[in-house]
Amino acid sequence: MSDGGKVGESKREKRACADEFGRAVSKIAVGQICKNVGFEGFNESALEAFADIAVRYLRDLGKTSNFYANLAGRTESNVFDIIQGLEDLGGSMGLPGTSAVGDCVTGSGIVKEIVEYVESAEETPFAQPLPHFPVVRHRRMTPSFMQMGETPVFKSIPAWLPAFPDKHTYVHSPVWNERVENPLADKIELARQRRKAESSLLSLQQRLVRSGATEASTSADIAAGGNGLVVAQSKNPFLAAPVQAGEKDVSPPVLPTKLSDGAIVENHVSLVEAFAPAIDAVKDGFYDSGTNAGKSLPDKRPTVQLNFKSGRKSIGESLDLSIRNRNSGKTTSWFGRDDERDDKKRRAELILRHSMDNPTELTQL
Amino acid sequence: MNQGQQSNQGNRHHDDDAALSEFLASLMDYTPTIPDELVEHYLAKSGFQCPDVRLVRLVAVATQKFIAEVATDALQHCKARQAAVVKDKRDKQQKDKRLILAMEDLSKALRETLLPNYGYARELLEEI
Numbered sequence: 446m447s448d449g450g451k452v453g454e455s456k457r458e459k460r461a462c463a464d465e466f467g468r469a470v471s472k473i474a475v476g477q478i479c480k481n482v483g484f485e486g487f488n489e490s491a492l493e494a495f496a497d498i499a500v501r502y503l504r505d506l507g508k509t510s511n512f513y514a515n516l517a518g519r520t521e522s523n524v525f526d527i528i529q530g531l532e533d534l535g536g537s538m539g540l541p542g543t544s545a546v547g548d549c550v551t552g553s554g555i556v557k558e559i560v561e562y563v564e565s566a567e568e569t570p571f572a573q574p575l576p577h578f579p580v581v582r583h584r585r586m587t588p589s590f591m592q593m594g595e596t597p598v599f600k601s602i603p604a605w606l607p608a609f610p611d612k613h614t615y616v617h618s619p620v621w622n623e624r625v626e627n628p629l630a631d632k633i634e635l636a637r638q639r640r641k642a643e644s645s646l647l648s649l650q651q652r653l654v655r656s657g658a659t660e661a662s663t664s665a666d667i668a669a670g671g672n673g674l675v676v677a678q679s680k681n682p683f684l685a686a687p688v689q690a691g692e693k694d695v696s697p698p699v700l701p702t703k704l705s706d707g708a709i710v711e712n713h714v715s716l717v718e719a720f721a722p723a724i725d726a727v728k729d730g731f732y733d734s735g736t737n738a739g740k741s742l743p744d745k746r747p748t749v750q751l752n753f754k755s756g757r758k759s760i761g762e763s764l765d766l767s768i769r770n771r772n773s774g775k776t777t778s779w780f781g782r783d784d785e786r787d788d789k790k791r792r793a794e795l796i797l798r799h800s801m802d803n804p805t806e807l808t809q810l
Numbered sequence: 811m812n813q814g815q816q817s818n819q820g821n822r823h824h825d826d827d828a829a830l831s832e833f834l835a836s837l838m839d840y841t842p843t844i845p846d847e848l849v850e851h852y853l854a855k856s857g858f859q860c861p862d863v864r865l866v867r868l869v870a871v872a873t874q875k876f877i878a879e880v881a882t883d884a885l886q887h888c889k890a891r892q893a894a895v896v897k898d899k900r901d902k903q904q905k906d907k908r909l910i911l912a913m914e915d916l917s918k919a920l921r922e923t924l925l926p927n928y929g930y931a932r933e934l935l936e937e938i
Contacts (some may be wrong), residue, residue, distance in 0.1 A: 467851055474844045475877055479911055481843070482881040484888075486910035495877070495916060499844070500852060502873050507858035510869075524830065524868065531872055535924065558835050559868075562875045563840050575847040597899050 464500075466578060472496040473573070481566075502534070509533050531555045639789065645687040647796050653682065654800055682800075683793060834864045842870040849873070876923075883910060883919030891915070 452721070475496045476487060509530035514522040532555055587607035590597050699770055846863070849870045853860075860866065888909050925931075 467848060470845065470848050474848065477843050477882045478874060478877045483909060484881065484911050485908045488910060488912050491911045491913045494913065495880075495911070498880075498920065499877055502876055503849060503852040503869070504856045506869055506872065507853040507856035511857040511859070515897045520859060522858055522865065523862075524834065524865060527865060527868055527872075535926075555872075556830065556833070559872055559875055560829075562878070563833075563837070563871060566874075566878065576850060577847055594833050615932050766904055789840060 468493075468496060468500065470575065471499050475499050505534060506530050530555060588631060613619075642687075643789075643796065646683045649687050649799070650682050650796070651802050682797070827932070834868065837864055837871065840867070842867060842874050844870045844874050847872065880916070880919050880923050881911075883922060884915040885909060887915040887918050888912065907923045 470572060472492060479487065479492075479495070506527070509675070510522045511527040512518065513526040513529050517526075589606055590602070590604040590608045593608045597604060597609075848864055849866050853866070853869065858869075889909070892909075
């Protein structure tokens with residue numbers, strides 16, 4: 446029998462009846478009543494059976510009193526219906542409780558018994574506070590056609606029915622790049638960016654010249670600049686890292702102030718990213734103090750090796766090499782465009798010639 | 811005579827009604843062990859519809875009374891069972907003093923409550 450009970454209990458644990466909460470509460474209530482009567486312990490199965498009986502009694506009482514109310518033509522029960530229901534269920538024990546057929550209900554023994562019980566029994570309220578149950582969960586319903594403001598496609602569908610899902614949830618549409626290509630604008634933009642780069646190079650060049658460092662060795666940091674501004678040992682002044690725009694006082698039209706910080710209004714993101722490692726390297730290598738807006742470079746600056754060759758060809762060649770040596774993908778657009786390269790070459794030569802001719806003077810492009 | 815009876819009955823009605831309404835009022839002070847929410851839930855399940863809290867309390871109290879009666883009967887059975895089992899006079903003190911609600915006591919008590927003449931009917935059947 447104990448085995449059977451165990452098996453039954455395990456089955457019971459797996460099956461969760463819908464009324465579990467109510468049953469649990471009734472179990473507690475019945476347990477409390479039994480404790481008041483005098484019991485000290487309960488068998489689990491006996492307590493569950495007892496709770497089940499209590500639930501049945503409640504439901505039967507409700508059903509019977511509802512039946513009597515309906516019989517009298519009412520939907521809501523009143524006290525007389527309940528009393529008649531109580532009598533029906535035979536809740537009274539013994540003969541004094543029975544009522545004769547003709548007697549008024551209010552004089553029935555059952556009421557008296559209840560009254561006696563209430564007066565005699567000690568009041569023990571339920572052990573824990575209970576919320577109002579069952580809890581009604583409000584589900585969010587699919588909006589109807591009317592609520593969505595749509596009209597159903599098919600005439601046979603009334604508007605108060607839930608709407609169909611949006612088309613994009615089940616129809617696969619091809620994805621393509623929405624941006625319209627404008628080659629002319631791209632070219633103009635590219636040229637403008639290049640000009641700015643050159644002006645920054647020029648400013649650096651001028652700065653170096655001013656400080657009087659004709660021979661310098663590059664720092665390893667600068668050489669390792671990931672943007673492709675590879676400063677070869679014996680090569681080009683233009684391959685040095687650009688100067689931070691804020692520090693050097695240069696005539697305004699030339700200087701691209703926007704290159705100094707990251708806040709670029711126009712679409713120069715690629716340029717900033719290109720110079721950023723170099724700028725960082727410059728910062729690390731060059732500065733021991735904070736913002737240095739002075740004209741002179743600080744002492745600890747590693748020297749940049751600048752080899753000023755007189756021949757233009759060599760400059761041109763080195764420039765070509767510089768172009769080829771660039772690793773950055775951002776400047777790959779500069780490759781393969783021969784006419785633009787020539788143009789750049791010419792401009793670079795111009796700049797260098799200017800700076801060489803006037804080494805101590807500030808020159809403008 | 812009929813009229814006298816009726817008037818007597820009328821008086822009785824009056825008293826009973828008064829007593830009933832008094833009782834219902836007093837019910838609000840008494841908190842039954844069976845909580846109101848539980849009673850309301852199961853009454854709603856069976857179709858009982860009433861906005862009056864006093865009636866809910868009445869049902870709760872009636873149920874509590876019923877349960878208490880059954881429990882009392884079961885307790886008596888349990889005690890009787892324990893008294894019957896007297897193995898050793900020495901062990902009487904160490905006997906299982908705890909009164910535990912067991913299935914057999916419960917079933918007996920229920921049978922007697924719901925079918926008061928069960929035993930009597932059985933005897934009748936056996937006679938036959």
